[in-house]
Amino acid sequence: xxxxxxxxxxxxxxxxxxxxxxxxxxxxxxxxxxxxxxxxxxxxxxxxxxxxxxxxxxxxxxxxxxxxxxxxxxxxxxxxxxxxxxxxxxxxxxxxxxxxxxxxxxxxxxxxxxxxxxxxxxxxxxxxxxxxxxxxxxxxxxxxxxxxxxxxxxxxxxxxxxxxxxxxxxxxxxxxxxxxxxxxxxxxxxxxxxxxxxxxxxxxxxxxxxxxxxxxxxxxxxxxxxxxxxxxxxxxxxxxxxxxxxxxxxxxxxxxxxxxxxxxxxxxxxxxxxxxxxxxxxxxxxxxxxxxxxxxxxxxxxxxxxxxxxxxxxxxxx
Amino acid sequence: xxxxxxxxxxxxxxxxxxxxxxxxxxxxxxxxxxxxxxxxxxxxxxxxxxxxxxxxxxxxxxxxxxxxxxxxxxxxxxxxxxxxxxxxxxxxxxxxxxxxxxxxxxxxxxxxxxxxxxxxxxxxxxxxxxxxxxxxxxxxxxxxxxxxxxxxxxxxxxxxxxxxxxxxxxxxxxxxxxxxxxxxxxxxxxxxxxxxxxxxxxxxxxxxxxxxxxxxxxxxxxxxxxxxxxxxxxxxxxxxxxxxxxxxxxxxxxxxxxxxxxxxxxxxxxxxxxxxxxxxxxxxxxxxxxxxxxxxxxxxxxxxxxxxxxxxxxxxxxxxxxxxxxxxxxxxxxxxxxxxxxxxxxxxxxxxxxxxxxxxxxxxxxxxxxxxxxxxxxxxxxxxxxxxxxxxxxxxxxxxxxxxxxxxxxxxxxxxxxxxxxxxxxxxxxxxxxxxxxxxxxxxxxxxxxxxxxxxxxxxxxxxxxxxxxxxxxxxxxxxxxxxxxxxxxxxxxxxxxxxxxxxxxxxxxxxxxxxxxxxxxxxxxxxxxxxxxxxxxxxxxxxxxxxxxxxxxxxxxxxxxxxxxxxx
Numbered sequence: 001x002x003x004x005x006x007x008x009x010x011x012x013x014x015x016x017x018x019x020x021x022x023x024x025x026x027x028x029x030x031x032x033x034x035x036x037x038x039x040x041x042x043x044x045x046x047x048x049x050x051x052x053x054x055x056x057x058x059x060x061x062x063x064x065x066x067x068x069x070x071x072x073x074x075x076x077x078x079x080x081x082x083x084x085x086x087x088x089x090x091x092x093x094x095x096x097x098x099x100x101x102x103x104x105x106x107x108x109x110x111x112x113x114x115x116x117x118x119x120x121x122x123x124x125x126x127x128x129x130x131x132x133x134x135x136x137x138x139x140x141x142x143x144x145x146x147x148x149x150x151x152x153x154x155x156x157x158x159x160x161x162x163x164x165x166x167x168x169x170x171x172x173x174x175x176x177x178x179x180x181x182x183x184x185x186x187x188x189x190x191x192x193x194x195x196x197x198x199x200x201x202x203x204x205x206x207x208x209x210x211x212x213x214x215x216x217x218x219x220x221x222x223x224x225x226x227x228x229x230x231x232x233x234x235x236x237x238x239x240x241x242x243x244x245x246x247x248x249x250x251x252x253x254x255x256x257x258x259x260x261x262x263x264x265x266x267x268x269x270x271x272x273x274x275x276x277x278x279x280x281x282x283x284x285x286x287x288x289x290x291x292x293x294x295x296x297x298x299x300x301x302x303x304x305x306x307x308x309x310x311x312x313x314x315x316x317x318x
Numbered sequence: 319x320x321x322x323x324x325x326x327x328x329x330x331x332x333x334x335x336x337x338x339x340x341x342x343x344x345x346x347x348x349x350x351x352x353x354x355x356x357x358x359x360x361x362x363x364x365x366x367x368x369x370x371x372x373x374x375x376x377x378x379x380x381x382x383x384x385x386x387x388x389x390x391x392x393x394x395x396x397x398x399x400x401x402x403x404x405x406x407x408x409x410x411x412x413x414x415x416x417x418x419x420x421x422x423x424x425x426x427x428x429x430x431x432x433x434x435x436x437x438x439x440x441x442x443x444x445x446x447x448x449x450x451x452x453x454x455x456x457x458x459x460x461x462x463x464x465x466x467x468x469x470x471x472x473x474x475x476x477x478x479x480x481x482x483x484x485x486x487x488x489x490x491x492x493x494x495x496x497x498x499x500x501x502x503x504x505x506x507x508x509x510x511x512x513x514x515x516x517x518x519x520x521x522x523x524x525x526x527x528x529x530x531x532x533x534x535x536x537x538x539x540x541x542x543x544x545x546x547x548x549x550x551x552x553x554x555x556x557x558x559x560x561x562x563x564x565x566x567x568x569x570x571x572x573x574x575x576x577x578x579x580x581x582x583x584x585x586x587x588x589x590x591x592x593x594x595x596x597x598x599x600x601x602x603x604x605x606x607x608x609x610x611x612x613x614x615x616x617x618x619x620x621x622x623x624x625x626x627x628x629x630x631x632x633x634x635x636x637x638x639x640x641x642x643x644x645x646x647x648x649x650x651x652x653x654x655x656x657x658x659x660x661x662x663x664x665x666x667x668x669x670x671x672x673x674x675x676x677x678x679x680x681x682x683x684x685x686x687x688x689x690x691x692x693x694x695x696x697x698x699x700x701x702x703x704x705x706x707x708x709x710x711x712x713x714x715x716x717x718x719x720x721x722x723x724x725x726x727x728x729x730x731x732x733x734x735x736x737x738x739x740x741x742x743x744x745x746x747x748x749x750x751x752x753x754x755x756x757x758x759x760x761x762x763x764x765x766x767x768x769x770x771x772x773x774x775x776x777x778x779x780x781x782x783x784x785x786x787x788x789x790x791x792x793x794x795x796x797x798x799x800x801x802x803x804x805x806x807x808x809x810x811x812x813x814x815x816x817x818x819x820x821x822x823x824x825x826x827x828x829x830x831x832x833x834x835x836x837x838x839x840x841x842x843x844x845x846x847x848x849x850x851x852x853x854x855x856x857x858x859x860x861x862x863x864x865x866x867x868x869x870x871x872x873x874x875x876x877x878x879x880x881x882x883x884x885x886x887x
Contacts, residue, residue: 013807028557028648040759044802044811049354051524054560054642056452057358073645099494100808106355107471110463119460120419131413133428139421146421146446146453150357185419 058149168200178223202241256298330359332688333509339717364451365563392697485683518766533820546831554661676719698840755800
């Protein structure tokens, strides 16, 4: 390969366009190297952000061929090989307001982050001059979420956020919430958790894009899961999400099977479910649901229940 | 005109720590201006840890030992009153960080974990795996959010306005709108980090480490102290200069030449790989020079071998190091040794701080903290784990000092600040309209090349004189530059142009300080003067700028307790 082409989505504050830049291929380079080459040798007006070039400052998140990456640690060779091409499309991260070219606006994200009080609320009787004790296990609970570098890759790729920007927090904010909720030195976990609960905690669709796209191995979807568990432990059981989870839990324990007829009633309540009758009739017509089929316990239900008992006997460890 | 009681310039560790302290009682208007978002700052790249004699891992450790190690590490150029103050206050500062919520790694008793580091007589480096700077930076940001600190993000410092050695205010550009603002301020804290980018690609520093605050202070008449002392970190990745933490050596990594020898036995028979950075960097370069490195010339390197530590320890203690080696050098340290070579890492010198208790400078109202400042605690060579410590401690005291300044000083009329802003507006317009001139990038690359080749790890008179000539020529060329972008909003080409101007001014100070220091001390190693010369050079270099003239002066070192002796490891 002799030439590489970056097709870059540009924006000057008013208009948008795609612009192609061609430059000589070099082996062993990164996506960021190409951007710098363009800026220094072809077009100094191209805007993007980068700083540390070693994957810790979180500045250089961009989309390459529709996938969010950190430009500094993404191998150009691997990208060209994966897409079997010499032309890559670079665009700003999704679900952000764009400022210029590949530069996005973080201000609103930080404003929303404040909702979960992303700071330690130390207990009243702790002492600034003495420090805390924290076990290795307790530290390990917060190790993964504190790896977040605020690069925005999870925001760009989030399946829920793409259709629901108001009612769902950015995945990294759930990670922040989780970190302080399970932090052993914090005395007010509810203050970090409740804003998450009110802002879509049960709405995550588990597409796992936040986990697979995170350049630092942070697992927001798992933190969302953890927050759900914590919320139920704190007694937040009377909401759709928790009721849905309990419906699964109870059905499987009872019969080993999910009862699809009672599931919506348990989750949404009888009145809301009534509103879904036209939809149910359409499903019925196509043979997708069987209203009078009450599942009987599966063979080996005792073994299923044994699993439940074992799980319940496992002491919750913190 | 914007009015703030205190403006903190720089949103890294020192800046945010200062802002936290300054905004404590919500009785003063405090703003942080930062050219990036605060969490992008280079404090986040610090990996290994922060020194404090907590004595958790080694009960025999003490403030006294931290004090002594730092004096010795500085090759006796550090000011001992300041170092004692520093070592004494560090335990409290680290416990404060813990209270802010920094997720430190833990020992078996649940206390903050500590590890051995180069040049330290006890394991006192507190850490969070190998991303200590990252977690401290993010925690400080969280605390600033909690306290409602005002951030002006993507604002760029252009000038500090001073009259009769007193601060009047500053001029800054809001990068997004392209507007240039005069700002009236009673006190300013400069916390803009180092300027390792004078070596452009041969540095562990981020692209934006261009010494903007240091250059602004220099222009405002504050001396630059000890600029010739540049720390080269022994373990930069060979291909890119990206940093691999000192924790690699702290956790027991070996340095190996092409004959398979642990060559440090020749240079620091006792401490071996845990010698201080200046000594280890020179040892590596000597091995390469004498033909015992791998590869040739600029591409030569030696091996950092971590394999004997085992997979578990590497994954637990050095996870980021492993990822960096895999991603940027294509080598998994669990399986193979990593090619490394020294890379410019840290500026011991910087803005002259005249009172360490308040991080004050000779200009009333201007304070400075962190890598941009020179207290001097690090002297001729900084110990690993002492820079995060410096940032946190002197950041805090700069915040305290700025509060005092703001209380004691009144606002200026603003006339001078307004005039300075107008001058910059005019300059910005001229640069936008210009259609020809010298290429800024070419100037930058020439500066970096001459600095690396001639004012690098080993120095001689003739080479440095050549570098100084080149820099002088580049300063001339710089006066007639062409930036190539006419936009007002988000004109990064203009910002980069100003940054390179700042680097050039500082590179000249480095070369000048280095030529005139006719001895070898700490990181400053001269082939023509291989010995330390306490008779003539146990003193700080002070360089002052008056228009285009650079003036050289000296300041005595404060010695309170430890008389200079030969430094052996």
